[in-house]
Amino acid sequence: MFPLILVYVVLTIIRPQDYVPGLDLVPILPVVLMLAFGAWLISRDKTFQAPQFIILPAFLLILMVSEVANGWTGGAVDELARFGPAVIAFFVLGAACSTQKRVRTAMTVFVICAAVLALHGIEQAKTGMGWTGIPIGEGGRIQYVGIFNDPNDLGLLFAATLPMAMFLGRPGAGAMRLVWLGAAALLLYGIFLTNSRGAMLAVLVVAGCYVWYRRGIAVAGVLGVIGLTVMKLLSSRMDELDAGEESAAGRVDAWYAGLEMFRDNPIFGVGAGNFTEYNELTAHNSFVLVIAETGFVGFVLWLAFVGYGFWMMLTIVRHVRVPGKDAAVEADWATERQMALTLLLSLCGLFASAFFLSRSYMIVMYLIAAMVAGHYVGARRRWPELPFFRLSDGGWRWVPAAMGTIAGFFVLVAVLLRTV
Template identity: 50%
Template sequence: MMMFVFVLIYLMLVLLRPQDYPQMQGFAIPILPLAMAAAAAAWVFSREKRFNAPQYILLPMFHLVLCLSLLAIGWFAGALEAFLYFLPCVVSFFLLANAVNTPGYTRTTMMVFVLCAFVMAVHGAQQASTGVGWTGQTTVEDGRIQYVGIFSDPNDLGMLFVISIPMAVYLGSRGGFLGMRRLFWFCGCLLLAYGIYLTNSRGSFLAVVAMTAVYIWIQRGAIWASMLGAGALVVLRLMPSRLDELNVQESSASGRIDAWYEGMQMFITHPVLGVGAGQFTQYHYLTAHNSIILVLAETGIVGFALWFAFVGYGFWMMYRIVRFEPEFEDEDDILDWQEARRMALVLLVAQSGFFAAAFFLSRSYVILLYLLAALVVAHHSNVLARFPALGELRLRSHIVRWGVLTMGAVAAFYVVLKVLLAMG
């Protein structure tokens, strides 16, 4: 319990970022590192430590490859810098994945994500109304809202709103308090949708469509998902937003495709360990604007294989819970499984939204990705402990599979890139 409390405090500081408010710039105490240290100490002294997911191996290995990619080009100081830069992502993943060890803790963590997103959406509404929020941050680029710290980019803020929407829907679906709880969370969903609109992030708009399509695909099938997804895209294109500018000839989209091409060339010339973590802009004036090509170009096939498996296991874990059909005789077991499946569907949809947006952004190393991954791993471990028939996933059993899938993903991206270049 104590470890979970410390981790929640750390999580709230990571998301709400009070330490990054301009009013706090003269405050000398490093709040966030101290909160992480306290949570890490609680984990060290905890009796229950879990390492029963492939991600516990894959993420430290990917961290190592980030450093090796820079050592390979002879930059020792850069390797140390990369180690320290990515370390909070690794530590945060381990802490959250271990602290959330009950279904109740999973729901509480979802509540923290969503409530923090509510606060930022209200801040954004104030920005849109007055031009400046209580943090002192102003709007950017023709009125697009932003927050502070890691959410000072409207696209990052939109990604948090995106992954929070399915969590808010789930929390509202539980009812209670004469319907007031449902009203609160569903009104919060509207607030988050308004926040996404205010960010005017094309990736976030597309992510909402992707989440809707995935949910309908799971519940109704691929045909319904395709039809309603296409309809949602038409509606979004009719809205007054930057989506109506989206085509391969538009300057922003053309710049992204050029960056993807340059990233592929970096991979071709440095196929094993890439050009080095953080070195993409040393070879091209723009960042990759794609989380896949960024990892591929900067860490080569070795780093990409590890990162791709890390991400892929997250989807696989939630999908297998959603599709698993156990046989129960006890009514309590049936209810517990139904609840576990609902949470898995929420996390599957949230991941779909995150990576739909991340496909158009360079967000391979952001902490939000690894916090969401930790919640996914924690839920899978909790379900596995309660229902062992689900079966544990072991990395050594899937090495060949991930090798084939990795090469297939690279080939598929190359084909897509060729098509986009031809269209442009």
């Protein structure tokens, strides 16, 4: 099961089937996923011990219902085919990442795949063409094939995997430390080449959260201001970061359109994938996209799915244990917390980027979320004192959280529209 889902991750990110002659004739990606799912079905490692394993299928159901509610019954089948693979991949990878060794291996695969895409971008930047046959994008921004054809998506991947590279290159990694730190530098250079403002801000968020954790909010704030100033000097697009700038203004207008869609269809939204049927531009915000397309019901589920991931990793990071006399046990706990902090920072980078992109259904998001859920389930087995999250115990709290988030967006957009 674990090797198969890792092969699926590699095929999803590196995507040789999109540019190697002949591979496009075979549905290699769905075949590998179905083999991994079959292995999951007969595996003893199956787990449903995290709320996300209930929430994600329910969210898929709402995606299907949103199409039916908007008068397109056939759209339910399309949503099952479109989002179903993400649900399957989440279940399989989440069950597989139950040990520290497997989480570390999954991180290794993600970092290597992201580094390959960064190398492709460097070749593009130097020669104007990558080995995939994809030329460098408009404005000299690097891009890849398939789901990473947009430079912003590349930046999202690099920002999310950067903390993993740093974890793998931590002190004690031995001779491989320089390799992983080199990979981290490669990812940072890749973000620079994408010239993605969202990805650059995501790096700033990741660094700020880490400094906040280590040194406190005051130091993080000062370094954040310095970091933002440096980024504006390095990137012409960061220098244009202003609500009145054309691209930013278009985003605000799209957010406003999305909230109007929600106002008109508050329960199930306008239907999954239908945002651009009502507005020329996509939402440019993963939260607004879910609010508009799936309504309040869908947004509650999606917010809960995302929120539990952050909550779980914070729980491990903040958990206080009475130190024991067994040095090996204490070393295992230290590694557990480092992994949780790494995945927490990856989530910060992922969703900081997603705040400026319409990537609510992107497979990479759910693969990383699977690692998070799997790590927590495994951590509870190793450390039974960690709390068990149940929807029945506190799932209701996501309803007022969703209400507050939607209200916050209405206020934010109202303020931004007055500054354009």
